[in-house]
Amino acid sequence: MKTLHIAFRNIFRNSRRSLMTILAISVSAVAVHLxxxxxANIIYGMQSDYVRDNGHLQIYRxxxxxxxxxxxxxxxISRYQEIMQLINADPDLKNIVLMMTPILRFYGIAGNFKKDVSKTFYGLGYIPSEYKKMRQWNDYSMKRSRARLERIVLADSDTEAGIIGEGMARMLLLCEELNVKNCAEKPPEANGADLPAEAKEDFSFLSESDDLNPEQEAADKRPKLDLLAATAGGAPNVVSLYVNNTEIQGVKALDDNYVAMHxxxxxxLLYGKGQKxxxxxVVQLRHTKxxxxxxxxxxxxxxxxxxDLEIxxxxxxVPMYKQVISFLSALFSFIAVIMGLIVLFTIINTMTMSVMERVDEIGTIRALGLRRGGILRQFIAEGLVLGVLGATFGVLASVVLAYGINNSGLTWIPPNYVDRVPLTILIFINPFLVPGCWLGLVLLSVFSSVFPARKAGKMVIVDALRHV
Amino acid sequence: MRNNSEFAVRLTDVKKTYLMGKVEVEAIKGISLQIPTKRFNVIIGPSGSGKTTLLNLLGCIDIPSAGRVEVCGQDIACLTDEQASDFRAENIGFIFQNFNLIPVLSAYENVEYPLLLMKKPVKERKELTLKMLDAVGLTSHKHHRPNELSGGQRQRVAIARALVKGPKLVLADEPTANLDSKTGQSIIDLMYAMQAENHTTFIFSSHDRQVMAHAEKVFEIQDGLLMQDKEL
Incomplete structure (x- = not known):
């Protein structure tokens, strides 16, 4: 018959009150867990998406x-192949690096001269097969939409083609040709009719002459853009890009400017026939840790x-990743504190009532020889039992609810996403969430019971025995 | 002439004053007495005479406002709260008017409780508890909680609880006050028999002169003063 055994029996003397207390702790646990x-779903989902698109690390000059x-x-970076070989050969990196791929980011002007429109663009050059492989990364086994994977319709052999943002397609009047849905019709007053004649000139004359085969060009039915950028020497250069598809980007500013290509x-375009x-x-690791x-x-x-490289x-x-984490962490802390306060006051109330109902009993066991510390331990043990039961039921209820939600088929669109993704509650993905919450609630329950326990311990025995 | 060790309790000009709100109440107004060991002693007096206050002092759960209280040779004013707790656990058994059993514990567990406080080993606890339950005739009720027992049975459990640890002193504060006369008599008989068997010092307070039938020594107090101290 130990202190905990007696504590367990004591808390069920007033079973309704204790059950309500346990329920309050459980509900707090459920709220915090869910x-x-x-x-966690948002953070790990964002991380997975960023890692799929940008890798974990990027090496720049x-x-x-x-x-x-x-x-x-x-x-x-001119010797990029050698650098990649150097990294691949390193025994320490070999086991943690999943893959590497070169990329080329730049800005330029894209023109659709059939429609007399042009605009600036943000260009991304990548090796399609490697980029597709990068998008397979799913270290957290997140449920996700297949759409993002399937949108990369470039092949390594298709060196003249690319993909553009839906906003870009809209602005370059390619909605119909690229089957862009929900494309707003261009207002008639903005059709470019009032532009001076020289502005409508095709800048393809700047293109290096042997780039395109006229027969092949005539046979290809894909929409074509002319891309203009400054070369390393400062001279303008132009290449033609066949647009295979559109890929909507989560941010409008990017979507309106996005041009991805082989x-x-x-x-x-950037280096001409010179050094490539x-x-x-981009370095993608097996695990973010x-x-x-x-x-x-x-x-x-x-x-x-x-x-002369930096990492x-x-x-x-993507600084937004940390900003979102910071925002969600603040929100989570706020909810955890509110729930903690509810638990704190509920247990203080329950334990105080329990002490008041047992004044004569406290006097009796003190008279029998139990020290003040024993009384303190007894009531703290009761707080502990309440905390353990509440937190444990909370964990069980959270698991059941999370399972239900994860299998309910609910979907949502997270911030900066374009596709609906399954709504999932990942209570175990962060190894500290469940044990941390459980331990936190138990410790809080113990802490909450200290004040009533001290009150019980300080009772004067004769007064307690006289209490009716 | 008895020496110190022959007295379970020695009081020297003991006074006890309480504050009831803002009013000072002098419950004990200067009592000096010596209670011999291994005897069935009765403190008798009307309600409000100071019997319970006196027992509280003897039980080391209260300290005097003035004077000296020695219990089993120990000046209780010299004990810290923890020492007093340990002293009570070791030496003093209590029997209360309202039985004061712990409601969440069975009869067996209630009797075992003082042995837990003394940190006795499991085997010894079990042996002593069963023996004491047998002595008070409640072996068959050992798993019953207090609310499943009659008043007389509860008081028997309380007697077993007080005696199980073999205390030097057992204090019973009007133990029959809440029992009918027949049950009360059986409880007095039981306590007397247990005292005789265990050779423990019993101090029994009552305002009922009938309990004096078993008493070996009677202390009569009234208005906080010792009126009479007689051997029977």
Whole structure:
């Protein structure tokens, strides 16, 4: 017959009150777990998406991240194949790096001269098969839409083709040809009729002459854009891009400017027939937890080989990731604190009532020889039992509810997403959520019972025995 | 002339004053007495005479406002709260008017409780508890909770609880007040028999002069003063 045994019996003396207390703790646990699981779903979902698109790390020539966007030709990496081989050969990185692929980011002007329209664009050159492989990354086994994978309809052999954002397609009047749904019709007053004649001139004359085969061009029914950019030497250069498909981007500013293409086409546009460079090497790791380790090892490798390169992780490349985490963490903390306060006051109330109902009993057991500390332990043990039962039922209820929600078929569109994704509550993906919440509630229950327990311990025995 | 060890309790000019709200009430107005060991002692007096206050002092659950209280040779004013708790656990058994059993514990567990406080080993606890339950005739009710027992049975459990640890002193504060006369008599008989068997010092308070039938020594108090101290 130990203290906990007696505590267990004591809390069920007033079973209704104790059940309500346990229920309050359980509901708090459920709220924290479900919200925590929902937040985890957003955070890990975002992380997975960013890692699929940007890898974990990107290697740039020093200064590119801050200044290179203005002059990608100058900040290009020429020996990128050698650098990738160097990384592949490193025994420390071998096991943690899943894949690497070169990319080329730049800005230019895209023109659809059949429709007399042109606009600036943000260009991304990649190797299609490797980019597709990158999008397979799913270290957290997240349920996701297949649409993002299926939208990359480029083949490695298709070196003249690309994909553009839906906004870009709309602005370049390609909605019909590319079957873009919900494309608003262009207002008649903005059809470009009032532009001066020289502005309508096709800038394809700037193109290097041997790029396109006229017969092949005539046979190809895909919409075609002319892309203009400045080469490394500063001269303008133009290439033609066949648009295979559109891929809507989550952010309108990006969607209105996005042009993805085979890397060789981007290189031809930016470097002409000269040296082929890339602006970055994307490194995707097997697990995000290895990111810091990989970063350190890569830096050591670059220092050792005197390579003028810098490494940026995806949290710097996409600052919104940390901002969202920070916002959701604040929201989660707020909810956890509110729930904690509910538990705190509920247990203080329950334990105080329990003490008041048992004054003569406290006097009796003190008279029998139980020390003040024993009384304190007895009531704290009761708080502990309430906390353990409430938190445990809370975990069980959370698991059942999360299972129900995850299998209900509910979908939603997270911020910056374009596709509906399954609504999932990932209560176990963060290994600290369930044990942390359980332990937190139990400790809070113990803490809440200290005040009433101290009150019980300080009772004067004769007064307690006289109590009716 | 008895020496110190022959007295379970020695009171020297003991006074006890309470504050009832803002009013000071002098419950004990200067009592000096010596209670011999291994005897069935009765403190008798009308309600409000100071019997319970006196028992509280003897039970080390209260301290005097003035004077000296020695219980089993120990000046109780010298004990810290923890020492007093340990002293009570070791030396003093209590029997209350309202039985004061712990409602969530069975008869067996209630009797075992003082042995737990003394940290006795499991085997010894079991042995002593069963023996004591047998002595009070409640072996068949050992798993019953207090609310499943009659008043007389509850008081028997309380007697077993008080005696199970073999205390030097057992204090019973009007133990028959809440029992009918027949049951009350059986409880007095039981306590007397247990005292005789265990050779424990019993101090029994009552305002009922009938309980004096078994008493070996009677202390009569009135208005906080010792009126009479007689051997029977």
């Amino acid at each position: 919200f925590g699981g929902y937040v 020093k200064g590119f991240f801050d200044y290179g966007a203005g002059n990608p030709a100058v900040y290009g 890397i060789s086409l981007a290189q031809r 460079k890339v602006t970055g090497i 290895d990111m810091a380790l990989a970063k350190v090892r890569l830096q050591q490798l670059f220092d050792k080989n005197k390579l 940026r992780d995806f949290t710097l490349i």
